[in-house]
Amino acid sequence: MTPARADTRAATRAEAARLVARFEAAGARAVDCAILQPADTLLDLYGEDIRARAYTTQDPLRGERMLRPDFTVPVVEMHMAEGAEPARYTYAGEVFRRQEDDPDRASEYIQAGYEVFDGADPAAAEAEVFALFAEALAPLGLRAATGDIGLLTAAVQGLRTTERRKAALLRHIWRPRRFRELLDRFAGRRPVPAARLALLNDPDPIAHAGPRLGLRSEAEIMGRVAALREDAAAPPIAAEEVEGLDALLGVRDAAPRALDRLRGIAGEMPAIAPAVDRLAARLEALAARGVEVDRLDFEASYGRTSMEYYDGFVFGFYAEGRDLPPVASGGRYDALTRQLGRGAAIPAVGGVIRPGLTLALGGAA
Numbered sequence: 001m002t003p004a005r006a007d008t009r010a011a012t013r014a015e016a017a018r019l020v021a022r023f024e025a026a027g028a029r030a031v032d033c034a035i036l037q038p039a040d041t042l043l044d045l046y047g048e049d050i051r052a053r054a055y056t057t058q059d060p061l062r063g064e065r066m067l068r069p070d071f072t073v074p075v076v077e078m079h080m081a082e083g084a085e086p087a088r089y090t091y092a093g094e095v096f097r098r099q100e101d102d103p104d105r106a107s108e109y110i111q112a113g114y115e116v117f118d119g120a121d122p123a124a125a126e127a128e129v130f131a132l133f134a135e136a137l138a139p140l141g142l143r144a145a146t147g148d149i150g151l152l153t154a155a156v157q158g159l160r161t162t163e164r165r166k167a168a169l170l171r172h173i174w175r176p177r178r179f180r181e182l183l184d185r186f187a188g189r190r191p192v193p194a195a196r197l198a199l200l201n202d203p204d205p206i207a208h209a210g211p212r213l214g215l216r217s218e219a220e221i222m223g224r225v226a227a228l229r230e231d232a233a234a235p236p237i238a239a240e241e242v243e244g245l246d247a248l249l250g251v252r253d254a255a256p257r258a259l260d261r262l263r264g265i266a267g268e269m270p271a272i273a274p275a276v277d278r279l280a281a282r283l284e285a286l287a288a289r290g291v292e293v294d295r296l297d298f299e300a301s302y303g304r305t306s307m308e309y310y311d312g313f314v315f316g317f318y319a320e321g322r323d324l325p326p327v328a329s330g331g332r333y334d335a336l337t338r339q340l341g342r343g344a345a346i347p348a349v350g351g352v353i354r355p356g357l358t359l360a361l362g363g364a365a
Contacts, residue, residue, distance in 0.1 A: 015359045016112045016355040018355075022132075023112070026128075034068070037069075038064075038066075039056060044339075045309065053098055054066045069095055070352070071095070071113050076341075086116070110354070113350060116129055117347075117348045119347040123282045127286045127291070128289070130330075130351075134317075137317050140361045144318075145318065146296060147315075148300070148312060149311050150332075152300070156245075168182055176304050187236050187237040188237075192232065251265070251300040254296065254298070255283055262276045263276055303331065315331060329352060330350055
């Protein structure tokens with residue numbers, strides 16, 4: 001390591017320590033998490049896709065391990081196993097993510113984070129985290145973006161279609177292109193691929209499938225064929241419902257005006273009404289914390305490409321005009337606590353700051 005790089009790392013660690021001290025002053029307990037994490041937990045959460053983003057290794061006694069891609073998952077595991085409620089945690093350390101699509105982006109960098117486990121007043125907890133980050137980052141003049149994955153989730157759950165189709169759409173909310181392909185297919189806007197059509201019309205697909213590859217049994221294969229035939233027989237999603245989803249995803253405005261537009265959409269799409277009410281409560285809580293909500297950006301589709309475990313409020317802070325990753329990001333992840341808590345759950349919200357970026361941009365207060 002060159003002296004210049006060593007100096008930069010030392011300065012970044014000092015910046016991280018300042019952020020952790022700020023979070024401790026807000027009531028958080030400092031915690032640490034192992035750099036090597038069990039791969040099976042992350043694979044259960046994200047599937048095989050995580051391998052494209054994580055560094056893996058094999059331990060002869062503990063099995064497959066991954067270099068820590070984030071802190072949230074191990075912090076949630078720790079809290080669900082032994083934490084009292086309510087609880088606030090802070091941490092800092094390296095995370096590791098492969099950058100095959102962008103070799104200029106760092107694959108190892110330091111995060112400092114703050115997590116709140118408290119179900120008493122979810123809107124107040126969200127405002128607490130966002131306002132704390134906004135205050136810490138205020139000297140940098142960053143643009144804040146917010147969104148709410150819960151709006152789209154509620155809209156999909158309210159569709160008048162099969163549960164199988166809704167499950168497929170929900171699974172791909174964080175992959176916008178695939179989500180759109182599925183929605184268009186379920187709405188009858190996209191033709192059934194020729195290969196699938198031939199499979200659906202084949203009275204004995206096993207006999208004509210050729211050599212069998214993989215581990216699936218014949219019963220599993222026929223079960224999948226039956227599911228595809230059931231889907232093909234289902235009526236298309238109504239055009240007005242697709243138009244409602246498009247209108248929802250198109251909402252991008254200052255938060256109060258976005259709220260007004262969403263209330264109008266909820267009149268035609270009542271399934272999103274509870275999520276719209278939660279947004280209204282959040283804006284009130286943010287205003288009570290001193291956030292200028294009239295100048296706060298809201299995008300209904302925000303967070304769909306990089307925040308897979310968030311299921312409600314999401315936010316990020318960006319240096320406009322600079323080709324940089326988000327300086328900070330975060331959101332609500334109630335479903336993650338349920339998944340890692342083996343049925344137990346607690347409302348949770350948090351976020352991370354990249355101290356290397358705050359340092360490069362001038363240092364946080």
